[in-house]
Amino acid sequence: MNFQSIVVAVLFAWTFLQCLCLLAKRSSKSVGKKFPPGPFPLPVIGNLHLVGGQPHKFLARLAQKYGPVMNLKLGMINTVVISSSAMAKQALQKQDLAFSTRSIPDSLTALNHHQVSVAWLPVASKWRTLRKIMNSNIFSATKLDNNQQLRVTKILELIIYCQNKSQMGEAVDLGRAAFRTTLNLLSNTVFSKDLTDPYSDSAKEFKELVWNIMEEAGKPNLVDYFPFLEKFDPQGSRRRMTGYFTKVLNLFKDLVDERLEERKVMGTKNVDVLDSLLNISQERPEEIDTTHILHVCLDLFVAGTDTSSTLLEWAMTELFKNPETMKKTQAELADVIGKGKLIQEDDVIRLPYLQCIVKETCRMHPPVSLIPRKVEQDVNLCGYTILKDSQILVNVWAIGRDSSIWERPLTFNPKRFWNLEMDIRGLDFELIPFGAGRRICPGLPMSMRIVPVMLGSLLNSFQWKLDGNLAPQDLDMEEKFGITLAKACPLRAIPIPF
Template identity: 35%
Template sequence: MAEMQYYIQLFFVLVISTVAIQTLLTRKKNKKHLTPPSPLALPIFGHFHLMSKLLPAHQSFHKLSIQYGPIMKLFLGSVPCIVISSPEIAKEFLKTHETFFSNRLINYAIDYLSYGSQDFMFAPYGEYWKFMKKICMSELLGGRTIDQFRPLRQQETVRFLRLLQKKGEAGEAVDVSGLLLNLTNRIITRMTMSKTFNENDSNVEDLRNMVHDFSELAGKFSMLEYIWFCKNLHRYRISKRLKGMQKRMETMMEMAIRDRQKERKKIKENSEGSHVRDLLDILLEIHENNNTEIGIKLNKENVTSFIVDIFLAGTDTSSTTIEWGLAELINNPRVMAKAREEIDSVTGKSRLIQESDLPNLPYLQAILKETLRLHPTVPLVVRESSENCNVCGFEIPRKTILFVNLWSMGRDPKLWENPYEFKPERFMSEENKFDVRGQNFQLMPFGTGRRGCPGASLALQAVPTNLAAMIQCFEWKVGGDGTVNMEEKPSTTLPRAHPLICVPIPRFHSFPFGE
């Protein structure tokens, strides 16, 4: 027993000595190189002891920023990180010095599922990434293509509303989360692969699970991943799950590619059938062609990763934003009533809301901005420095992780009056009509610069239109005290911790949804 106490005491002496030496060395180094404020770090573990297991990372960072300021330095294990919660400082990093912070952070799960960053979303900034972005913007997310697919999106909205109407007439509660994810999945699937899934198709559930699992694994801060001697243990713990996800992903894409290749072969050889060229066609053409404009040849892993990227970026984010918007409206019936009045004044009671109506719905647009302020699509903009640099007078080493806390900026009382109140009216004045595409660093839910979200234009059409349709066509009834729990769950995106379960009560007995 005495021997055990001796070893325990020796351990604490070693820890205290290490902390003291580290503090002295850090102070000495800081005299030569200015670094942001930083809490006291533990040996090996860094600042993980300050990260709450009960809170998402952006909330832990927010609490620390209240004490240490809008820019601070943290260590995840031995990995240096800079956390920012100020639009002015964010502009310095993401605009003035953007060239140093154009790479995304890649953890083990992302690296595994993207075949070593052979995708588009997480590929390093360079010629390959530029080439893939050009394809994405010209063939899927450019203005002309978005307009071309407008009837398709309207068809899926009508299908979604009819399903809600059927459930509502029967008095059945629905899982809004699942139905919205299915809606956005179907839209993206049709836009990328001209394909639809039946409700009972196992691929639908696979897609949902894949999106959920990827967001969770990519966004979860595991202490084991950042401590060098624990990395292999971390990888062993999640490898089985990653292998299962990759196998499901490859199986779905192999079937889609095989079917498409058969269609293209028929059309080419026998002039049989017809097919509207979509993103999958473009990728397969590049895959089969050795002479691309910059010598880039896509393998099947590139094609698979790119398509999966589109699903991950376009389904979970859009459905989650609509869900948060509806939840806020249920908890704020005054805002719901005002939004419904505006929609009815534009459409009357004779037709369904259309994307073309959006310019005439300023209050709806303000609701979307207020939703994105409190519930940003991605709460943390994460980058990694590509080389040593000096920003705002601070020395930033290569391979430093940059976290820009959008969630924290959306709740800053210095930036917003009554920041925790859901008040769309704040965006109705001329001086507060913010552009949310990344030009205003106070509100940039889609990021900014060259690594900003390429799907912003599509989201700004599809999200408010579907939210407006849900407001226009239904009253929403929830159980209990009639309010919705607004707790969040850790992820790369910002999912709700609890599913939104509601009874959609139709406002019209016979609504002309149309096609």
């Protein structure tokens, strides 16, 4: 018997024993209890064969058969999928604390990131401290107001870059351009310097690094379904993630070390976020140290750059697919702002159709398609018993395309929000692209200031033509699955001045 056969045999035997133990445990606890419906699991793999490479889509199809709360056996992991706004509200609002722990992909345990990351720490004192520090020093309304001129400057640089491309008759990779703008905005907010040249096609390497992190964390990994394989890392996912994290953390460490040297010479100051964090680490080292600062930056730059730029790229893609909608948006901008002018943040309130565009994009292309949670004890959800240690997946993508909520859900129709009092800030569970409850994305306030202004400025400064004379109906709408849903094929378009 060769080595592979031995591994398969051991895997089968181990999983079979685990299934027997689970069935015995479930039977002993099942008196008077009702468990969520779901497909019958196969030996060893359970229901893994049903998920496929686009899990949000496959899980949405399964939910149409088994209902809005569905139980799956993914390898050895009991998984409950929530696919309706009503059930999501019960879990993420009514029983938020019980569902507040995150299930952690094994790849994100690289360099012990999960132990110091505000995105993955359990809801406890350390998480509360770091979350409070982030909200107070980065995402509070006061801090965002103070940094408004910085956002104006960075969006102006984006427009100048597009003007340069226009003069040369060259296409703009809109996703990469938005990524570069967001990256420099964040780097100036945190470090008071650009991390890439705002006027060139730079930042490609950093963008690919960020996407590699998002993809590695989101793609199927045997260890996540068969935890006893953790020591072996058979697909090399944790090893690759260690390399990605190391590159990003080394970049931030150099910047932090440089600032510490400056502070030795010039004394303590308070210019940017980094200074604020260093001040806290000196005054209250039990709350945050240099390691936490580096990993907070990792969370901030990976999630902050990718979600905003991906949302912008999807919005522009949908507008190209729907040229009449693009014309209506540009007409509103010309009427309210004046053709060719940059959008200010205070203008957005006077641009209801632009706001509808952003909401509709969030509905159809949520930055995060599956919200991962975990229950640490048996929980009752609307009459169903959710077993302890079950992984929870809230399918935000499916909720956004639920035909019982949305008329013609597969059609991009911003007008559906025209007279609809619905926001994306986690209170209306029909539309939760940034999550909800105490674990809602902390960067939502910043993203919602950046995306409408960046989108409106691009639409109000140029007419746009798809690269290569591509017809709108021929645009590639395929998704690339990771923690975020990026476009598989980058959107390239030529800016033409009005």
